[in-house]
Amino acid sequence: MIERDHPTINIKRQASLLGVNRTSVYRKPAGTEESAENIQIMHVIDAIYTDKPFFGYRRITVKLREMGFNVNRKRVRRLMRLMGIHGIHPQPNLSKRLHAKYVRPYLLRGLDIHRPNHVWGVDITYLRMGKGFMYLFTIIDWFSRKVVDYELSSTLEKGFVMTCLKRAFRRCKPEIINSDQGSHFTNADYLNLLAEHEIQVSMDGKGRATDNSRTERFFRALKYECIYLNEFENPRELRKGIKRYVTFYNTDRPHQSLDYATPDRIYYEHVTSVA
Incomplete structure (x- = not known):
């Protein structure tokens, strides 16, 4: 794992030690691609899902609205997919099957x-x-x-x-x-x-x-x-x-x-x- 703010080892050296292409290191990490509001929503989704893993995106949307978040189902479903979670019902637990x-x-x-x-x-x-x-x-x-x-x-x-x-x-x-x-x-x-x-x-x-x-x-x-x-x-x-x-x-x-x-x-x- 690359630590961008490591006090003694620069990014080039870390990439070399890990055997990864240095150019790929400079891509934006997934966590920084979302707005601060979306990250906040994802954190709340995580807490709801951890407590009630049988909730799908529809029920989680309802809970988020009750908590004051202005979200629709499409947005919640996208964020849950980014998080790699699904409600426990007839579909895989983490993302779609490749084949x-x-x-x-x-x-x-x-x-x-x-x-x-x-x-x-x-x-x-x-x-x-x-x-x-x-x-x-x-x-x-x-x-x-x-x-x-x-x-x-x-x-x-x-x-x-x-x-x-x-x-x-x-x-x-x-x-x-x-x-x-x-x-x-x-x-x-x-x-x-x-x-x-x-x-x-x-x-x-x-x-x-x-x-x-x-x-x-x-x-x-x-x-x-x-x-x-x-x-x-x-x-x-x-x-x-x-x-x-x-x-x-x-x-x-x-x-x-x-x-x-x-x-x-x-x-x-x-x-x-x-x-």
């Missing part, structure tokens, strides 16, 4: 997930900042609820998803990865990467948010326990905040579903016992 031929069946129904790195869930969420927003891609081990890895991006281009997955695979690999039917996962690059590592591909049923509920619960906890409480002003602050929260979530936050153990404890105890 139906890349969709894979849901493999987890009735599956006994009984060890770490058996199933990983992956997903993307919108994170607000004081003057903009970013997107967070997260990998969760479904057995232990451990956050295996994550990556932040200022755009919804698929590169940050691939970067995070490749980094995670250097440490460990699951048997199955489950995602929604969004365009980041219904494309040849994503499917080829998983095939190269002999990982089975599972995708949520259309409009079935419960199929990826463990990942969604992490996003909800992250927003209520970190993002909304701190109101990070810029990417640097957000990255530091996410790093602190993920460490807390993995090592210090008891989980009721784990009999109040932490994800790291469950993950490493069972990895050791399997080994």
Whole structure:
């Protein structure tokens, strides 16, 4: 991730270290392309959606009007698409599928997930900042609820998803990865990467948010326990905040579903016992 205001490393050097084209760095980030009013509306949409993910753009439009925003359905729908969210009803959770031929069946129904790195869930969420927003891609081990890895991006281009997955695979690999039917996962690059590592591909049923509920619960906890409480002003602050929260979530936050153990404890105890 490029930090435009980094105190010691200039943009040219950062681009070189990350292996990206320097000219692409100077494009306007997604968060600065929208007006301040639209960003404010998006932040409110995020709060409404986090509380009521079954609300589509029509109901969110009504709620925004009740709060004094002069918006119509078309505007709200466009902003929700930019945020990468949809109400939970018969359509994919994050953007349109790239092509139906890349969709894979849901493999987890009735599956006994009984060890770490058996199933990983992956997903993307919108994170607000004081003057903009970013997107967070997260990998969760479904057995232990451990956050295996994550990556932040200022755009919804698929590169940050691939970067995070490749980094995670250097440490460990699951048997199955489950995602929604969004365009980041219904494309040849994503499917080829998983095939190269002999990982089975599972995708949520259309409009079935419960199929990826463990990942969604992490996003909800992250927003209520970190993002909304701190109101990070810029990417640097957000990255530091996410790093602190993920460490807390993995090592210090008891989980009721784990009999109040932490994800790291469950993950490493069972990895050791399997080994």
